Amino acid sequence: MPNPVLLNNIDHKDLRVITRRGAAYGDQLMAVPTFPAEFRDVQACYPIVFRKTTDGLGFEPLVLFGFQDGENLFLQGERWDAPYVPMMLERQPFLIGLAGNELMINVDLDHPRVSRSEGEEVFKPHGGTTDYLDRANSLLLAIHEGMQGMPGFLQALLDNELLESFTLDVELNDGSQNRMIGFYTINEDRLQALGGDAIVKLHQAGYLHAIYMVIASLSNFRMLIDRKNARLA
Template sequence: MAQHLPLNPTAHRDLRVITTRGAAYGDAMMSALTFPAEFRSVQAHYPIVFQKLPDQGFQPIALFGLKDGENLFLQGTHWDAHYVPMAVERQPFLIGRGESGPAMHIDLDSPRVSRSAGEPLFNEHGGTTPFLERMNELLGQLHEGMSSVVPFVAALDRHGLLESFVLDVAQPDGGQARLAGFYTINEEKLAALDAEALHGLHQAGHLAAIYMAIASLSQFRALVERAQRTIRHDW
């Protein structure tokens, strides 16, 4: 069970964070949340789709696999992509509530937290290490980026641009595995928007992100090929 606490240089002065990738550290995940400003980096490696979450509406996610608990980019302790989404890289840190606003928290139950291995958070004098400063900066970017998701998704919904899709993947035994429950941007509806609607999306800063999300769908072919190589290896 997660144990989120505000990061404290006195109480946590000897904590370290293991940065090695691996299933043992929570990286065996099918997807991770992303946000419009990150789409340019994400689309170079992962399909960007949308998931409808209870009480939260649509959320853009980067897909790493085709089923729960599957990360096709994870090869032992190696993440086989040049870019790891911020929502993954920031672990075990998160933004929590502090007395004066958002504050950096740490999940003490994360397998990445250690007192003997990994990157130190504080130096011997109590100051923050370059690693912790980088994580704090990353959290700030993530916090700001996630705040842009609501207006972005609202614009997509307003113009009816989201549609559900189904992806069937051939299996070695002749059967098919199905990916369902996600949404993509409908290119035909986007192309049918009038100049005023397109201008509004551009002025709001949404249009570039929309095209990045659409471009990312070309990564489905590579993702399926990864899945099929894994299946053949298992067989």
């Protein structure tokens, strides 16, 4: 279970963060959440799909790393085999906290990246923040700001009936048949059929670009299948 606490330079003066990659550090994940402002970077490497939230009342966009729980086809030992690491993974072990209306940095003390003996220093010996923590703070701020635009984007997709469920059937080189279900993508036929006013509204809100980034990302399924075959070989 996560153990988030407010980060401070007294209790955590000697805290360090292990930055190398690996399953031992929480990287063995099938997917992580993303947001429209990140879609351009994400779509260059990974498929972007949607799934229903755990309460079943809404949707969230995800970056896919594999086809089943606990599978990350971009993790090669302690190396991440892609030029871009999604922000929701890169931020670990830090989280955004709130103190009144002020954004604060929380740290998950039980995260496997947290150490007292190795990794990047979080605070300088006299209490100032290190460049590493400054970068983490910028990353958390970008995530927070990106998430602020999520409700409007998702509502626009639902209002225009642009989300549709899909099933991905994959036959691997070993002859096994695999089916991935439970995810949603953009209904391209519905998108093409939208009237001019609806398209203009999506464009003016900045949503049309994000929609096309999702569509473009689907070409990465071919590469993901190739990675799966290589892993099985």
